[in-house]
Structures are given as structure tokens and as C-alpha cells.
Amino acid sequence: MLNKIASPSKTIKMAEYNFRETEQKWQQYWEENKSFRADEGGEKEKFYVLDMFPYPSGAGLHVGHPLGYIGSDIMARYKRIKGYNVLHPMGFDAFGLPAEQYAIQTGQHPAITTEENITRYKEQLKNMGFAYDWDREVRTCEPDYYRWTQWIFQQLFESYYDKKADKAMLISELVAAFEADGNAKIDAACDEDTPTFTASDWAGFTEKEQSDILLKYRLTFLNEAVVNWCPALGTVLSNDEVKDGYSERGGHPVERKKMMQWSMRITAYAERMLNGLENIDWPEPIKEIQRNWIGKSRGAELDFDIVGHDAKMRVFTTRIDTIYGVTYMAVAPESDWVDMITTPDQKEVVSQYVEQSKARSERDRMADVKTVSGEFTGAYAINPFTEEQIPIFVADYVLAGYGTGAVMAVPGHDDRDHRFARYIALKEGKDEFHYIKQVIEGPDVKEESFPGRDGLIINSGFLSGMKMQEAMDKAIAYMEEKGIGQAKINYRLRDAIFSRQRYWGEPVPVFFKDGIPTLLPTQELPLELPEVDKYLPTEDGEPPLARASNWKTSEGYELEKSTMPGWAGSSWYLFRYMDPKNETAFVGTDKQAYWKNVDLYIGGSEHATGHLLYSRFWTKFLFDRGFLKVDEPFQKLVNQGMIQGTSAFVYRDPKTNTFYSKGLKKAGMQQLHVDVSLVRNDVLDIEGFKNWRSEYKDASFELENGQYICGSEVEKMSKSKYNVVNPDDIIDQYGADTLRLYEMFLGPLEQSKPWNTNGIDGVFKFIRKFWSIFHNDANEWILQEDQASEAELKVLHKTLKKIEEDTERLSFNTAVSTFMICVNDLGKLKSHKRAIMEPLIIALSPYAPHLAEELWRKLGHQASVSQAIYPQWEEKYVVEAVHTYPISINGKMRHKMEFSLDMPKEEIEKQVLEAEQVQKWLDGKSPKKMIVVPGKIVNVVV
């Protein structure tokens, strides 16, 4: 080991560092002096570091929330002293369900609840010493903010997606095209059922008809859609707000319902959102989730004739190579095909089936995926390749919302079709394997389907003998020649439902003029939320806004009654921070051109398919329309891990109200959560517990060794589990710097971990050790102005280098270790020199800013340490002249030898072989081989 330097024989008493007073003082200083105001322009480069802004809930912040905030704060402070203009703002995602649910229960206006919660959040955030520019705070619920959310909505309404230009364009250009030529030559994103019309058709349409056509093109549009309706919340939810058939917020059941809804044509951007992932620095898992959510699949679309009908049934398939294996067709119960093709004798049983599957809730359908059901429609289709007639069934394993709502079934090579084929054959009294046909060489497909992506096609006419890809190419060429089908790309992504039948959200800035949805004039924005008597739907099921008196325009037209979803305000907030007070635009062009987009975004991975998708969509749209210079919002994304709670349990015999210590518990006893503040190192504070709840006042306890030992388990941190730890309590006990360092020291930022305070003393000790470098036992200042020694400079510069490297790669846990090592080394050197301490304080300031500021001031500086410049480490102090080589024999470390780094290989080899410890292993023989890696290792192969 290098640092075996004489250890101090005298014991040193730790000088007192008053963190409470000091931290408060500097937090006040930063606020008063606006130390972290973001400045634009000048010579400096910009760095924009952003946290996902929180929804201010009534519970306040717990110790899990700041993990990411601390990381981003370190980056913000670090980049600032590295000479960047740093933008590091904070705000609040303030519209949302909890405040509204509370309003329904209590009648208190959600604005009041929200305001209170925000005040609490800000207080907590300030206690942690974060370097936010609070002058740029935004709140999505304020009219000054949502005015622009409404404005963006209007821009979307006024736009369509032109596929030739591959971007969003003004709807007025589309209207001009319709007037000139109709829509036959238009290639734009639109509804599936958009009719084709000529210029004269267009001219002949009524105003209402024209409006309806345009809605099929607009990027935000009104149409009848099957939606996720949540009766308990009284609103519609988007796909990403539904988890396993229950609402994500509140966990209420969700059902399918057809309703008139505002939607966002996000599908127009599917391809660009997919491609854009290549150019952003995001964690691969998140990109993968978005890719899956967008769900691009290449395949083919083809038409099947229906016996006795003119209409052709169009299906989408990714396996056109298996076309000869098609033995039946299936349509979704909700699809229009059902009524169209069902024969009279099958009408009753089919409509009964359709009713039954509608009644089946979404959740039931998902719960038993393996159970298939369906009925014969009586109709037959003709396979265009084989001319065979095949039956058409209605089956609820076919989804109305994907592809065309109809499928060609290949039971031999698709698992779902296989399951249904056996079910329906048995039901019809046929042989179980009646519908199963093998068209790919491989194992027998009777018992189990075989995807066979590598096998050869068989029994398939002109496709036989080919491999999958070749067969697909040939089949598509054949279809195109015959005009029955073509290659087609399909996406799983659905247009996003945008209406919410709730109160606490942005009003949709639209009114209805003779049934035609019309935008409010821009100068009338913001359309402010009206006062209502109750926050509930009306008696006839209209949204709460219908309760507002005179919810009409000045001309008396009815205003839209639904509000926007939670993700509206958060889809563009990053741009508002650049120019939060602008009254003429959502962001000023010059400001946006300077800050561009977010350089580092830190937040949870749970937003992968919601916020992170929608904000990319809006950014691309605003870019297309020329309002932004960037088309991705977040250049680099880091997902911080979740801090879980460690719940504590007590065990009660329900009959006797006696609590048994963990080691004494028996079967049949209740396991009850106990507040973690009453437990220390698994030992229960019995007196505290008795006072916690009145029903425990007279409880008796069976102890182990005089103590009551609690059980523990890692769970999500939540109020109901009594395992929430408030950062304020930690700060009160140890200070904000300790909390910051400790949360970082816990492990890599990305990693999830349960909260425990087992190691916090080590970090607390470090803070005091750092202080005591400058102070003697009597807490007197003992700075030395002498020149620093070589050894001291080495410690300093190695630290500076490592801290810089670790901070750049967000490895904050190892950076904290590095500081600890440095302080230990300086302690051994008894170093108290300004030349060492001054640079060190600057390096420490992003991590423990309060301590750093205090010492910086005591060193005589008048300006904040945040205005200092990060010291440059010097090569000469970092490189070693000698290296202690590990000498391995057959790859195992056996010995160590010190050699100069410029010693030639041959010389090292010679000396190593001469060494006694190596001779021992050679046993008189000469080595087979020798590997010398300069500056690293020597390996002798015997």
C-alpha cells in the first residue's frame, strides 16, 4: 500500500460544525442573491438540466423523490462552475385527479388544495438546498401557462400531416387543394373511413359536411371512438393510463365504451418517433418500450372475396408466406363486418355472442387470454391464392382496433389461430384438427402450432420450397400483379384520446356553431376554468363544466365541456422554462434558439409510454410548424431508480391483543404495519407504540431478551404502509448536505434500492471530518498559507481528476467515496493548506454546497463558491513514476514488485525471473511464456 505514512499518535477531537445554522444561512443567501439565475447568451455555452416536475400531492415529498433531484442539482452546480450558462428550473404539474377527488369529497376548490401542496413542496425542496432558478417556476394550472397549452391545441386543430412532405402543414393548404382537385391525390394522415371526393363534390358539400371531412385530417379531431371509460372517476382514460383493466390512478375498473371524443393524431408521427430514437441518448430499455408501444410491423394487406357479397374483406398479415395454410377467417365482435355478412339463420346466435362479449369487461378478457370463444357467421370467403372457400367466424380474440379488425387464420403456424381452430372444430362436431394445415416443413402441427421462421414452405403451390422472406416477396409481387393486395406497414400505436370529463384540467378552447366545432379566437385565450357548484358530473351525465352558469361564447354558442388530460401541460413545459413570462408566445424564438432542448433529463422510467412519448410528439409537431428549432425535447435521459420503503411489522394474537416479538410469532397471528419512526434497528419503541393508536394503549408484549423485535419487508413507500420517511426529518437530524451525499452514496443513480439509514453516520462523519481539516479541537480556524508539498498536491489532483470523471458520467456514488478517501489522506498528512483546500472546496461544492459555501467564505471570498471555476487537474501530479506490478503466476497474483514506468519490458522480465518468490514457483524450470503489460501487470506462465 502506498500511504503507510506515520499515523497521528495524538487523538483529535472533532470540531463542531453547526449545520443547522449554516445551511439556513446559505439557503437564504442563495434566494436573496438569486445565485442560480439562468443567464442567456454571452460567450458561455448552455447546459439545460431538468427534473421531471412533480405533481404536488398532499402527502408531500418523501426521501425517494429527491434522489433524481440531487443528481440533477449536482450536475447543474457542476456545469455552472465548469463555465456553462446553466438552466435548472423547477415547476409543478398541477392539474390532476387527486386534488379534484379531494374537492369532490370536501367541496374545497382544487386550486386551493393545489396551492397549499405546492407551498409545502417548495419548502421541502428549498430545505435541500437545490440550485433552482425559482423565478422561472411554472405551474400548469395557471391561466398564464395553460393559455399556451390551449394555443398549441389550436395549432394542432389547424394542422394536418402531409405524408409527401413528411411533416405537419396548415389545414388551409389542404382546403385549397380540395377546392382545386378534391382529395384523390392527397397523401395525408387521415381516418380509415375518409371518402374520396372531387373538387366539385367539395364545393357542393355543406359547411357541416366540409367540417366533418376536415376533422378526418386535423391533428386534433373530434370523432366517435371506442374509449376506456372509468365510471368511478367519471372520465375517459388513455391507453397508458390504464393498467390491467384498472385505472392507473385509484385502481378503478375500466370498461369499453363508444363516445364522441377529442383525439390527437399521434399515429401520424409513428415512423418519425421510431426513427428519432436513434439520435437521442436515452437508456436502451426505455427506447425499447417506446418501440414496442409504437409496434411497427411489416406485412401485407390483401382482399378476400366474400361469397354472395360485393364487398371484399381486407386483412393484414405479417406472414403472407403462409397464405396456403389459411383455413378460416375471423372478425372482431365490434367490427362492422358482423352485421354485414351474418346470414339470417346465424343472426340470433351471432348477436347473442356479440352482446355477451361486449358485457365481458376488458379485464375479464385479459384475465383469461387462453380461453377462446366464437361463432360461425354463416358466410364464406375465398382465398385468392387457392380459390378455396373458407368459413368466416366472429371471435373476440380478434381486436377491432388493430389492423382491419379481421384476420386470415393459419392455425398450423399461429398459436392463437391454433387454439381457436381446435375449439371451433370440436364445437362444430368435427375432427379436432379439421382446420389445421401444415405449410412449413418442421414438427407436426396438430398438437402445437409452429412459427417456423427458418423452415421451408410446403404444400403451397408456387411458394413451395422457398424460405420465409423469399416466399413473402413472391407472394406480394403476385398480389400486386393481380391487384388484390400489397405490402403494408402497420403500427400498434393508437391515436390518443384527449378529452377528460373532469373539472380540474385545461378547458378545450372550442365552441360549437350549429354542431361545427370551431376554435375560439386566439385573443380570447386563455379560456379560463369557470366556477362550479360541485365538481361532479351533472344529473344527465354531462361533465362538471356543464354546471357552470352560461358556459357559452359571447355570441351564445356552447363551449366544449370536456377538459384536457394530465399530459397536455407536461408535453411542452420544458420550453416554457426558457421564457416563462412571455406574453406573446409560448416561448420566444431567441430564447428557444439559445437553450434548444434539454441536455440532461432525469426522471422515472414509468413515463416511457406516456409523458415521454407525448412530449416527443408535440415537440415534433411544433418543429414542423416552425415554432421550434429542435424536434426532440430531451437529448439525454437518465432514469433514476426508485427508493422503496422498508416496512416494519408487529405480530398480534387477535384473541388476546398480545404482541409477540418476531422470533416468538406463531401461525394465525395478524401481521400489522407499524410506523417506521417507532422502530430503530428492528427494535420497537414500545411506549411510542402504545401511544401511537388508542387501541394499543393496553396491549401486552411478549419480548425476546427484553426487546420487541419487528419484522421487515421491502415495499413501495406509501402512507398506507407507514414506511414513509420525510426528508425534513433527516435534514433536521443530519443536515441537507448529509442527506444529499448519503442518497448519492447509496449506489448508482439508476438503481432502485430500499431506504435505510444504516450507513448515514459514515457520511455525516465525513462532513465533520472535512470541517475539522480547517479547525482544531477548539473549533478555531487553522488554515496555513504555506506552499503545498508534493504529496499533498498528488492527493489533490488525483481527487480533482476522479471527481471530474465521475461527475461527468453521473457516477455520484464513487465521487462521494473519492472525497472520503481524499479527506482520509489529507488527515494523515495533517494538511491544512489553502493551496489544497481552496480547489477542493470548489470540487465539493456541487455535492455539499452549504458546507462548501461556509468554508469558501471563511477563506475570505466574498462571492458565492458557485461563481468559482472548477480547478483544472494537472497531469504531472496524477502520473506515477513507478508502478507496483502485481506478479501473477498462471494468472494468480503471487507477489508484488515495484518498477519504474519507463523500465523496458526485457528488464522487468529479467528482474521478475530473478525474484525469489518467482523462483519458488518456477521450481528450476524456465517459464513457458511471460506477459508484461506496462503499467498494469506481469504474468508468468509456468
Added chain:
RNA sequence: GCCGAAGUGGUGGAAUUGGUAGACACGCAAGACUUAAAAUCUUGUGAGUAUUAAUGCUCGUGCGGGUUCAAGUCCCGCCUUCGGUACCA
């Protein structure tokens, strides 16, 4: 089922490009200081084993193989845990 991430001492974790496994810290043990306690400091601390001792040897990064002078790190096959997703044709 599919996709993704991860498994290292009693604990949190480190090892950045294949090159000394266990940095740093907690905990634990012994000692110093103290009337005492707290605080602080010093020393030790992966497991096993041999020696009076310094020291040495064997094993060791979820399991089983492989590549390599050298594997926590790369390859193949499994197991476990945690996330995401789910009839997407």
C-alpha cells in the same frame, strides 16, 4: 409467453477498455482517551486452512460449460429476482 435489467463479504456497494476481486462506508471485534457514557482516534475484519510468528496455501463474484497467458467483465446453456408488456394477426 415475449422484451429489458440485475445477481459480488454479515450489509450498501467498488472494480470506467479482459489485467492485483471486495475501494469507500455501515456493522462487528479489540484497543486508546474518559470517573463514566457519547463523540473521536487506532488496529483488525470474504471463507477455509497451516505455522510460535511475520507469512503461506486452497476456495471464492447465482449455477454448468467454453474462449484466453489472464474472466465479476467476453461466448454458449441454465436458475433466481425485479421491471415492462400482453390475444397486435
